[in-house]
Amino acid sequence: MPAPSLRVAILGASLLLIAVSVGCGGSPxxxxxxxxxxxxxxxxxxxxxxxxxxxxxxxxxxxxxxVIQANEEVTVSAEIAGRVLAVxxxxxxxxxxxxxxx
Numbered sequence: 001m002p003a004p005s006l007r008v009a010i011l012g013a014s015l016l017l018i019a020v021s022v023g024c025g026g027s028p029x030x031x032x033x034x035x036x037x038x039x040x041x042x043x044x045x046x047x048x049x050x051x052x053x054x055x056x057x058x059x060x061x062x063x064x065x066x067v068i069q070a071n072e073e074v075t076v077s078a079e080i081a082g083r084v085l086a087v088x089x090x091x092x093x094x095x096x097x098x099x100x101x102x
Contacts, residue, residue: 076101 084102089095 087102088100095101
C-alpha cells in the first residue's frame with residue numbers, strides 16, 4: 001500500500017485531470033470559436049430588444065453625499081505659553097503660511 005502522502009498526490013492529480021477534462025468539453029457550434037476568437041453562427045436565435053438613440057440635454061450639476069478627508073493633518077500649537085487676547089481668524093477661513101492666527 002502506498003504511503004499517505006503518495007495517496008494524496010495521486011488523488012490530487014486524478015481530481016485535476018478530471019477537472020481539466022470536464023472544463024475542455026463543450027460544443028464548438030455555439031458562442032466563440034476557441035482558436036480564431038470569432039463568433040460562431042448557429043444554434044437558436046435569442047430575442048433582443050433595441051432602442052432608437054436620440055440626442056437629449058442634461059444638467060451638468062449633481063448632488064452627492066459623502067465624506068471629505070484631507071490629504072494631510074497638522075497640529076497647531078503655541079511656541080510659548082501665554083494668554084490668548086484675540087483670535088484673528090474664524091473657522092473655515094483660508095490662511096497662508098506666516099499669517100497671524102491669535
